[in-house]
Each structure stands twice: as C-alpha cells, then as structure tokens.
Amino acid sequence: MATSTVLHSPRRKPFDASVFMETTLAIDPKTIIHVDPEIMGGTPCFTGTRVPIKNLFDYLETGETLESFFEDFPRVTQEQIEGVLELSRLSLLKDYEYTA
Secondary structure, three states: OOOEEOOOOOOOOOOOHHHHHHHHOOOOHHHOEEOEOOEHHHOOEEOOOOOEHHHHHHHHHOOOOHHHHHHHOOOOOHHHHHHHHHHHHHHHHOOOEEOO
16 A cells, blocks of 8 residues: 655645546546657657657756747647647556645
8 A cells, every 4th residue: 555645844734636637537648748769769759740759858857948948849739738748647657646
C-alpha cells in the first residue's frame, strides 16, 4: 500500500491528487505525442509535426519563454504544450498520494 504524503505550502492548502488525476486523465497522449520510427528516428514528437517533445523541455531548461518556443515551432499548438506539461506532471505525481 502506498504511503500518504502531505505537502504543505504557506500559500496553498494541500490537495487530494486522486481527484486531480481523475479529472486530468481524460488526456489521450496519442493526440499530443507521436512516435514513428520513420519520423525523427522514433523520437517522441508533437503529433502532426517533426518537433521533438524534448525541444520544449530544452527551451524551458535554458530559461526560454513559451512565446519563443511558439515562434520557433509555429506548428506546435498551445493545447499540445499544455497537454505535454500536464502528462509530465501526472507522471511525476503518480507514485504519490496526497491527503488534505
């Protein structure tokens, strides 16, 4: 059984991640991420583009803005970026159980 972890912040109340995850699992990763050995050697890309998902994280890691990313990769939509960030967050939180 997973152990419960309570996260506290001076500005926020703890939240129940199970409710959060239930509401966000409606995202279908295939609408956001596409992997095809014939496209970019199988590197995960934003669906409908040849833009690797890793590029988004590289931009964020180096302090670039999302506006800069949009300018450089205009075929990637805001919804795709939000979806990738949401899926990343879910992946990070999946092993933790939050309680109020």
